[in-house]
Amino acid sequence: MSGDHHDHDHDHGHDHAHDHARTFRPDQDDTITHYRAMEIAVRELLIEKGIITPDGVRRAIEFMDGRNPEYGAKMVARAWVDPEYKKRMLADGSAAAAELGIDVGLLKLVVVENTDRLHNMIVCTLCSCYPRNLLGLPPDWYKSRNYRSRAVNEPRAVLREFGTTIPDDVEVRVHDSTADMRYLVLPRRPAGTERLDEAALAKLATRDSMIGVALADTP
C-alpha cells in the first residue's frame, strides 16, 4: 500500500468495519504503466486549466470511500421492521433512500423484494451499472464477462457458484441495470430475528444479499 493511500484512509475517518473481513491486497500505485501515466497526465492538465482542483479530487475519493453496503443495509433493516416504509420503498426507491438521508443523486432506484415465491438478482450485462451510492464500488466479479454473460440465462447455476441454492418452485427474476436505473434487492428477513433491533438486523443485510447472489445472513 502506498503512503498516499495509507494517509488517505486515516484522514477521512469513515467507518471501515465492512472492510475488515477481507485481506488487503497491495495496490498498484508503485508501477507506472501507460494508463497510469495517462491518468496523471490528464489530471494535471485539467488542474492546470483550472477545470478541477487537487482538493476536488481528494473530496470525490473521500465520498467514494465513504459509500459502503451499510447504506443499503439501513434501508433493508428499516423495511424489515416498518411495513409502511417497505411499501414506500417498493413504490419509490429513490424517495425511500432520501427519507433516511441517503443521497442517490438523479438516478432512479428500483427496489425489488424477495419473497418465499420469488428471488431477485441484479446484473449489468452491458457494463457495470450498480447502486454504488448504497453499496459502494462494485466488486470485480460483478463487472466480469462470466457474470455479465451468464446471469441472465442461467441464473440458478450462477447462484450455485455463489453457494446459493434457490428451490425449483421459487421463481428467479434477473434485473438488467441501465445507465439511468439502478436496482437494489430487498432480501427476505431471516428466520429467528424477531427479537433483533434495527441496528442488529442491518448487520445481516450483506452486500451480496442486496445484489441477490446470496441470502441475508442468519444471526
Place this chain on the structure above:
Amino acid sequence: MRNYHDMGGLPAGTVVPSEHDYALWEKRVDAMQMLLKDKQLLSTDEMRRNIESLGADVYEKLTYYERWCAAITNTLVQRGVITIDELARKMVEVQAREGGLKP
C-alpha cells in the same frame, strides 16, 4: 449487430467471486469522471460510446479503470478540452518524472 460489450446470454465460464481493494490511481480515474460530469464536460453516454468504440481487443485487454481512463481522455480530446499535443507532451513529462514505463 451485437457489439462486444453486449454479452448478456453468451456462453462464458464459472463466476469467480473476485474483488480487490481499488488502487488510488483507479479511484482518481473515478473521481475525474465524477468531477467532469459535475462540470458537464462528460456525459454517461459519451463514456459508454468511447468504451464501446475501443475495439474488441483493447476492451478485453484493458482493466476496468484503464478502459475508463481511455474513455475519459478520448472524450476530453473530442470535446477540445485538451489536445493530443498537450497530452503527448504531458505523458512524456510524467513518464520521465516517474522513472519511465515499467512492465
